[in-house]
Structures are given as C-alpha cells and as structure tokens.
Amino acid sequence: MMRLSWFNVVSLTLGFAFLYIPMIILVIYSFNAGKLVTVWSGFSTKWYGELTQNEAFLNAAWVTLKVAVVSSTFATVLGTMAAYVLVRAGRFTGRTLFSGMIYAPLVMPEVITGLSLLLLFIGIGLDRGIVTIVLAHTTFSMCYVSVVVSSRLVTFDQSLEEAALDLGCSPIEAFRLVTLPIIAPAVISGWLLAFTLSLDDLVIASFTSGPSATTLPIKIYSAVRLGVSPEINALSTIMIAIVTVGVISASLVSKRNLVRQKREMQAAERA
Amino acid sequence: MRRFVLIAVPYAWLVALFLVPFLIVLKISLSDTALAIPPYVPKFEWAEGIMAFLRQLDFENFIFLTEDNLYWKAYLSSLQIATISTILTLMVGYPIAYGMARAPAEWRPTLMMLIILPFWTSFLIRVYAWMGILSQEGFLNQFLLWTGIINEPLTIINTNTAVYIGIVYTYLPFMILPIYAALDRMDGSLIEAAEDLGCSRLMAFWLVTIPLSKNGIIAGSFLVFIPALGEFVIPSLLGGSRTLMIGKVLWEEFFSNRDWPVASAVAVILLLILVVPIVLFQRNQQKQAEAES
Numbered sequence: 001m002m003r004l005s006w007f008n009v010v011s012l013t014l015g016f017a018f019l020y021i022p023m024i025i026l027v028i029y030s031f032n033a034g035k036l037v038t039v040w041s042g043f044s045t046k047w048y049g050e051l052t053q054n055e056a057f058l059n060a061a062w063v064t065l066k067v068a069v070v071s072s073t074f075a076t077v078l079g080t081m082a083a084y085v086l087v088r089a090g091r092f093t094g095r096t097l098f099s100g101m102i103y104a105p106l107v108m109p110e111v112i113t114g115l116s117l118l119l120l121f122i123g124i125g126l127d128r129g130i131v132t133i134v135l136a137h138t139t140f141s142m143c144y145v146s147v148v149v150s151s152r153l154v155t156f157d158q159s160l161e162e163a164a165l166d167l168g169c170s171p172i173e174a175f176r177l178v179t180l181p182i183i184a185p186a187v188i189s190g191w192l193l194a195f196t197l198s199l200d201d202l203v204i205a206s207f208t209s210g211p212s213a214t215t216l217p218i219k220i221y222s223a224v225r226l227g228v229s230p231e232i233n234a235l236s237t238i239m240i241a242i243v244t245v246g247v248i249s250a251s252l253v254s255k256r257n258l259v260r261q262k263r264e265m266q267a268a269e270r271a
Numbered sequence: 272m273r274r275f276v277l278i279a280v281p282y283a284w285l286v287a288l289f290l291v292p293f294l295i296v297l298k299i300s301l302s303d304t305a306l307a308i309p310p311y312v313p314k315f316e317w318a319e320g321i322m323a324f325l326r327q328l329d330f331e332n333f334i335f336l337t338e339d340n341l342y343w344k345a346y347l348s349s350l351q352i353a354t355i356s357t358i359l360t361l362m363v364g365y366p367i368a369y370g371m372a373r374a375p376a377e378w379r380p381t382l383m384m385l386i387i388l389p390f391w392t393s394f395l396i397r398v399y400a401w402m403g404i405l406s407q408e409g410f411l412n413q414f415l416l417w418t419g420i421i422n423e424p425l426t427i428i429n430t431n432t433a434v435y436i437g438i439v440y441t442y443l444p445f446m447i448l449p450i451y452a453a454l455d456r457m458d459g460s461l462i463e464a465a466e467d468l469g470c471s472r473l474m475a476f477w478l479v480t481i482p483l484s485k486n487g488i489i490a491g492s493f494l495v496f497i498p499a500l501g502e503f504v505i506p507s508l509l510g511g512s513r514t515l516m517i518g519k520v521l522w523e524e525f526f527s528n529r530d531w532p533v534a535s536a537v538a539v540i541l542l543l544i545l546v547v548p549i550v551l552f553q554r555n556q557q558k559q560a561e562a563e564s
Contacts, residue, residue: 004370008366008369008370008373011370018443019386019443022404029403038403081280101286102285104289107552108542109541110501110518111518111521111522111541112521115535117292120288146281199393200393202394221508224508227402236400239393255380
C-alpha cells in the first residue's frame with residue numbers, strides 16, 4: 001500500500017479547490033440581495049422569486065426539457081441498435097463507413113455539426129423549431145450512446161443469448177429477457193448521457209433552432225453575453241443542485257446494487 | 272431480414288443526418304455568395320453529373336480564405352491556444368490524477384465522483400462561473416487586492432489568459448480520467464524496486480511512473496486538444512475581441528456576416544486540420560487496445 005505524500009495531499013486539495021470554488025461562489029452569490037454580483041449586500045432569495053416570474057426562461061426551460069426527453073429516448077434506441085450492429089452484426093458492406101459515422105460526431109467540432117445540419121434543414125425546406133433540434137440532438141447523442149452500450153456488449157457473454165435461443169426463445173424474446181437486463185445499466189447511463197448532452201447544448205441548438213423554439217442554454221448565453229447577473233446565478237444554482245442530487249443518488253444506487261449482487265453471489269456459493 | 276432492419280435503421284439515420292449534411296457543406300463551400308436568401312447560389316445540380324461539376328468547381332472561397340489575413344491568424348491562434356491549454360491542463364491534471372491513484376482505496380470512488388460531477392454540470396454554467404471571478408472587479412482581483420499582492424486590478428477577462436483558464440477548468444476531467452486509469456493499473460512494487468535499486472523518488476517517478484502512464488497522457492491530451500481547437504463558448508464569453516479562434520470566426524461569419532459559402536469553407540479547412548490529431552489519436556487507441564489483448 002502506497003502512502004499519500006504531502007505532495008499528493010496538496011495537489012488533491014488544490015485540484016478540488018480549483019474545480020469546486022468557482023461553483024461554490026456562484027451558488028453563494030445567487031443568494032445576494034444586491035444587483036451587483038460581485039459585492040455581497042445581505043442574504044435574500046429574491047432572485048429565485050424573479051426567476052419564477054420570468055416567462056421567457058420558463059418557456060425555454062420547458063422546450064429544453066421536451067427536446068432532451070424525446071431526443072435522448074430516440075438516441076438510446078438508435079444508439080443501442082448501432083452498438084449491436086458494431087459488436088454483433090459481423091461483416092457487411094459499408095461497415096467501415098458505418099463505424100466512421102459513429103465515431104466522427106464524437107470529435108466533430110460542434111460549430112461544424114450545427115452548420116451542416118442547418119444547411120440540410122434549409123435545403124429540404126424543413127422549418128426550424130423543436131423538431132429540428134430533436135433531430136440534431138438525436139444524431140450526435142446516439143453516437144455517445146452507442147459507444148457506452150458497445151463497451152458493455154463487448155464484455156457480455158454471448159453464450160447466454162445462445163442458450164436462450166436453444167431453449168426456444170425467439171431472437172426478440174432472447175433480447176428482451178436476457179440481453180436487455182444485462183446491458184440495462186449501460187443503456188440507462190447512455191440515456192442519461194444523451195439527456196445531459198441535450199440539456200447542455202448551446203452551439204448545435206443555436207444553429208438548428210428557429211424563432212419559435214428557444215432552449216435554455218440559448219437564453220442563458222444571450223443573457224450572459226451582456227455580463228453576470230444574479231438571476232442567472234439563481235438559475236445556475238438550481239441546475240447544479242439537480243445534477244448533484246442526481247449524480248449522488250445514482251452512485252448510491254449503483255453502490256447498493258453492487259453490494260446486493262455480492263451478497264447474492266456469496267449466498268449462491270454457500271447454497 | 273431482421274439483421275437488415277437492424278443495420279439499415281441507424282445506418283440510414285446517420286447517412287441522412289451526418290453524411291449528407293457534411294456533403295452539403297462541402298458543396299456550399301464551393302459556391303458563390305449571392306445576396307438572395309439562402310445566401311448561396313448552388314454551384315451544380317446533381318443531374319448534370321460529375322464532369323460538369325468538376326469543370327465548374329470553384330475554389331474562390333478557399334482562395335478568399337488564404338488571401339485574408341484574419342483566417343490565417345485565426346487558424347494559427349486556435350492551434351496555439353489549443354496547444355498551450357493542453358499543456359497547462361496536463362500540468363494541472365497530472366498531479367491530481369497521481370494523488371487519486373495513491374489515495375486509499377476506500378476514498379477512490381468518492382474522488383472519482385468528485386471529478387465526474389462537474390462534467391455533468393452545464394458547460395455554459397461552468398464557463399459563466401469564471402466571468403464573475405476574472406472580471407475587473409471580480410473575486411480574484413478583490414482577493415489579490417485584499418492580500419496586497421497587487422495594487423491595482425489585473426485585466427484578465429477578455430484576454431487569452433482567461434481563455435486558457437476556461438479551457439483548463441472545463442476540460443480537466445478529460446485529462447484526469449485517462450491518466451488516473453493508467454496510473455491505477457500500475458504495479459506499485461515497480462516504484463519500490465526502482466528505489467531499492469538506488470533511484471531517488473524523483474528519479475523513480477521520472478523513469479518509471481511517467482513512462483508507464485504515457486498512454487493516459489497521450490489519450491488525455493488528445494481529448495483536450497481536439498475539442499479545444501474548435502471551441503466556441505469559451506473564447507466568446509471569456510476571450511476578448513482580439514481572441515481569435517476559428518470556432519468563433521465561423522460563428523460570426525455565419526450569424527453576423529451571413530456569408531454561408533465562406534463559413535462552409537472555414538468549416539472544411541477546420542476539419543482538414545483536425546484530421547491529423549484525430550487519426551493519430553485513433554492509432555494510439557488501437558495500439559493500446561492491441562497491447563492489452
């Protein structure tokens with residue numbers, strides 16, 4: 001067992017301070033009474049109150065949520081299919097192009113993805129709005145989903161599936177009863193990844209949205225460009241709180257599952 | 272039949288929404304600017320065939336890019352900013368990854384979660400957080416003035432320094448995770464062996480730890496460098512009017528100047544520049560996968 005040296009302790013402390021202090025300051029100053037974000041003038045929750053009055057932000061939040069739920073669900077279905085094709089389908093014509101199209105969007109600068117999709121939508125005369133944002137988000141997040149799911153599929157024991165087929169399952173039943181439960185954690189984390197990518201995206205949404213649909217990041221960006229504002233701090237705090245609760249509870253759940261699995265395994269060994 | 276559907280659905284989706292749009296960008300980058308909306312004149316019809324297309328191929332947008340200094344400078348300064356911030360991220364990230372790898376095993380899941388947590392938080396919010404810190408009357412200047420290190424506020428926001436800080440901050444998890452993964456696999460007894468054989472701790476670190484974490488360093492560096500090159504949000508919020516980055520130029524060319532052909536040409540060249548690091552990264556990943564199997 002190696003021991004932590006003073007150097008390790010210092011670098012960990014400084015590193016985590018660097019990662020967290022900016023967000024802590026942001027959260028603290030969302031409770032500032034004054035209009036100036038950098039001068040403390042007493043505790044107040046009035047910016048949260050103003051936020052609930054701000055129709056534009058609420059509308060944008062609603063649009064963002066709808067886009068994120070729909071696009072991450074599509075992306076999960078398509079991405080899981082794509083992962084299956086990559087890992088299981090073997091050789092077929094155009095396989096190289098297929099895997100290229102899965103990996104390329106991961107490294108493609110967002111400005112290029114956004115620009116190219118916009119030019120497509122204009123070319124085929126599709127009105128820009130919620131639909132175009134959903135199409136755009138589904139396309140880039142399905143690639144992330146397929147990477148996550150295929151990494152699980154690779155380590156998956158294929159003979160389990162074969163056993164199900166031998167025992168009389170149809171391929172679809174085998175998928176539903178055997179494969180899906182095993183890859184479920186990867187599918188769920190793929191969905192969560194797609195969901196947060198969609199919630200977070202500014203650049204692609206800016207290119208593919210029209211006047212009828214504005215997402216929250218677009219709204220935040222245009223407000224922030226004019227400088228810091230306490231209302232944005234309040235909004236950010238709410239978003240940070242949601243993410244923190246989500247990530248911590250997800251990690252607790254997975255930890256509990258792991259413990260339960262271990263206990264079941266021990267019980268099975270004893271039996 | 273079932274297999275065909277399974278392949279065809281995601282395939283068709285990606286062709287329609289990834290490959291075709293990209294070909295359209297290529298096509299528009301080869302067309303003339305016109306004042307009509309959409310502001311481009313299609314340079315060729317598919318029906319006319321490839322020969323006609325080749326005959327009237329028009330590189331004027333690309334020639335325009337080479338003639339205008341702005342674009343050269345923007346490409347070069349993007350490369351420079353991405354390189355410097357990658358090196359800075361490595362210098363900040365390595366000690367953290369190293370500390371994590373040496374931390375007691377029961378701390379590691381928590382430390383890991385603390386690294387991943389910011390990654391799930393909105394990118395825009397993380398960049399925004401620095402606007403309040405780096406501004407003229409921001410927290411950093413208040414703090415430094417209060418400690419007496421400086422006598423008048425530093426100008427950090429709207430400079431390249433602010434962009435470096437922004438990139439290091441937002442991409443740090445991408446650097447830490449692969450390095451941590453490499454260090455975590457390392458056999459601790461190798462260090463003890465090196466020290467027993469007379470290496471000083473620093474020498475052992477330099478001769479054993481660094482080479483063994485090489486793959487993590489390379490992977491992390493590419494994961495920071497590639498997205499940093501096309502970055503838009505950070506230079507637009509933290510950088511100033513003099514911060515030239517190609518992602519920002521493309522955005523402005525498109526939204527402010529409404530010059531679609533030039534924006535498309537900028538995109539095509541940015542991709543050509545990115546091909547080199549992406550191919551290198553792919554090859555490195557493959558080599559690593561082969562070495563492990």
